[in-house]
Amino acid sequence: MVTTSSKTLLIYTGGTIGMLEDAATGSLIPLNFSELEKYIPELMRFSKSMDVVAFEKPIDSSDVNIQTWVSIAEIIEKNYDQYSGFVVLHGTDTMAYSASALSFMLQNLTKPVIFTGSQLPIGRLRTDGKENLITAIEIAGARRNGEPVIQEVAVLFESKLLRGNRTHKYSTENFDAFDSPNYDELAEIGIHIIYSHQRLLRNNSKELKVLKEFDNRVGILKLFPGMSPAFVQSILTSPQLKAIVFETYGSGNAPKEGWLVEALRSAIERGLVILNITQCSKGFVEQGLYDTSAALQRIGVIGGADMTTEAALTKLMFLLGQNYSGDTLKEKLTTPMAGELTTFSSLGV
Numbered sequence: 001m002v003t004t005s006s007k008t009l010l011i012y013t014g015g016t017i018g019m020l021e022d023a024a025t026g027s028l029i030p031l032n033f034s035e036l037e038k039y040i041p042e043l044m045r046f047s048k049s050m051d052v053v054a055f056e057k058p059i060d061s062s063d064v065n066i067q068t069w070v071s072i073a074e075i076i077e078k079n080y081d082q083y084s085g086f087v088v089l090h091g092t093d094t095m096a097y098s099a100s101a102l103s104f105m106l107q108n109l110t111k112p113v114i115f116t117g118s119q120l121p122i123g124r125l126r127t128d129g130k131e132n133l134i135t136a137i138e139i140a141g142a143r144r145n146g147e148p149v150i151q152e153v154a155v156l157f158e159s160k161l162l163r164g165n166r167t168h169k170y171s172t173e174n175f176d177a178f179d180s181p182n183y184d185e186l187a188e189i190g191i192h193i194i195y196s197h198q199r200l201l202r203n204n205s206k207e208l209k210v211l212k213e214f215d216n217r218v219g220i221l222k223l224f225p226g227m228s229p230a231f232v233q234s235i236l237t238s239p240q241l242k243a244i245v246f247e248t249y250g251s252g253n254a255p256k257e258g259w260l261v262e263a264l265r266s267a268i269e270r271g272l273v274i275l276n277i278t279q280c281s282k283g284f285v286e287q288g289l290y291d292t293s294a295a296l297q298r299i300g301v302i303g304g305a306d307m308t309t310e311a312a313l314t315k316l317m318f319l320l321g322q323n324y325s326g327d328t329l330k331e332k333l334t335t336p337m338a339g340e341l342t343t344f345s346s347l348g349v
């Protein structure tokens with residue numbers, strides 16, 4: 001039986017959910033968060049079980065950077081013992097990156113960290129923000145056998161609770177804006193909130209550890225037919241670059257053309273880390289399955305399995321920030337740290 005009896009901390013960072021439409025100009029203006037209860041009177045019901053911390057200057061999530069992740073993580077770290085769960089209100093545009101980054105930073109998490117936001121501002125009659133916020137608070141407070149039901153970083157949007165580092169914003173239009181193509185929902189939201197308990201993450205160690213270092217000397221190289229050698233070279237020889245997410249076709253395939261393999265090989269030899277992620281939203285990179293990926297495997301490109309680009313990029317930034325390199329880095333990249341990738345062995349393949 002799932003019950004709700006706990007105290008939640010709401011962390012407001014910005015985004016559409018906290019905006020009102022300026023009546024004169026029609027443009028969106030940030031809402032003074034203390035006024036939130038005026039727009040969501042239902043929140044009064046949570047007044048004894050919820051506190052709010054707001055960023056001094058709320059931001060559109062396009063302005064999110066490493067410091068934003070550190071700020072969110074520090075609020076959670078500082079308040080970890082006082083609260084049984086956390087809800088992060090965040091713009092949708094980069095929510096998948098932030099949820100991924102936080103999932104790596106918050107090690108040994110045993111409490112819920114639920115990201116949510118909205119497609120329509122809270123001041124609009126048809127806003128989805130109200131329902132998302134109330135559901136996120138309910139999920140953050142859900143307990144079973146005396147323990148939080150969710151003990152990981154998740155994204156709640158419309159009718160789905162998803163593992164944060166598996167998400168991708170796929171729609172600018174739908175209320176169901178997020179997708180988790182390679183990992184099924186943690187919970188389905190309808191009349192009841194139906195949790196899939198077997199899919200939920202559990203940590204053995206109970207001691208929260210927050211790691212805050214990231215290295216942004218990374219990039220993304222997305223393949224397309226007809227790509228020029230000059231462009232590839234300019235990326236691979238970019239000064240100080242340490243690693244790239246290489247977005248390839250299908251199950252990790254790239255043209256067999258000599259110049260490309262040679263450019264990648266010499267970059268790897270110089271120490272560049274290349275992590276192969278598929279451009280398909282669903283499925284795995286499986287280097288060596290086709291002739292067109294065998295060379296990548298041979299020269300030391302690392303297969304990124306079924307990670308999203310958001311998870312792959314933030315994981316690279318995080319692991320480089322912890323100073324991992326060489327075989328240890330490779331091992332960490334190909335092993336799940338917070339449920340962000342599926343291994344063939346876990347599928348029994």
Ligand code: ASP
Pocket residue numbers: 014015016017059060061062090091092093094117118119
């Ligand atoms: N541009 C907004 C943001 O990501 C969109 C949103 O909140 O949905 O902050």
